[in-house]
Amino acid sequence: QVQPVESGGGLVQAGGSLRLSCAASGRTFTNYAIGWFRQAPGKEREFVAAISWGAGSTTYSDSAKGRFTITKDNAKNTVYLQMNSLKPEDTAVYYCAARWGDTRSYTNDYGYWGQGTQVTVSS
16 A cells, blocks of 8 residues: 655744645555645644645645645656745645545545644744
């Protein structure tokens, strides 16, 4: 089974950028869809963006559209989340998740989760 492994979180000022990475461990992402989710303190985990490995089709939450971009590197078996124009409300633990098949935006649709990486945006 595939195991997503996130990296790239950190502290950034409002208006800045960060790029998160999600690498596959155990097997490749072939035939999987990869999603990014985030969870702020006291809030439920929410969908951010997702990409299908085969077709490369993408979907975004309303809060991510226009600021975040999800991409993949087949050779590196890695998915990236480029986050620009960051806001304090983007502060959260960001999780990468994988599911067999097409992209979905619900946490229950994903069976394989990474450990999360903290993103903190200061005002």
